[in-house]
Amino acid sequence: MIRRNELINNLHISDDSTNLVMLSGGISSTVILAYLHSKKVKSINTVFFYFNKYSMCEEKSAKEISHHYKTKLNFINIEAIYGDMKIRYPDVKFNQFNDFYIPYRNGVMISIAVALAYYHKLQNVFWGISENSLNYYSDCSTQFVNAQKSSINYGTYN
Secondary structure, eight states, X not given: OOOHHHHHHTOOOOTTOEEEEEOOSSHHHHHHHHHHHHTXXXXXXXEEEEOSGGGXXXXXXXXXXXXXXXXXXXXXEOHHHHTTOOOOEEETTXXXXXXXXXXXXXXXXXXXXXXXXHHTTOSEEEEOOOHHHHTTOGGGSHHHHHHHHHHHXXXXXX
């Protein structure tokens, strides 16, 4: 498992880089944004994905964080894909059911973010994953992230 401090310590970003941060309003993406801001990189853009009414609190946080770091927040509504979807999924760790799971949400958001970055000629796309999410959501797993990297490289001719 990759821990936040290991990721940040191994991150090598040039001062003249152009970047897109998928800003969820949570701590992981905020840490990435703060790190890039502290490095005074050439460009930081942020994007927030509104996927249904359950993302309204995250939206408020993302707006405040983006304002604090003076980044342009791109707002993309993907509600047409997910609407009011709320799927129960098993929590194998605690042997119970949780009520909040949206299948392939991260895959959809990564695909759109990469296309947005490609169109605007941004060099890097950052996505924050909470260590807690690694245990529960398949689209936060190391295997998923590695598969996305492969797909992105193939799909963008890199």
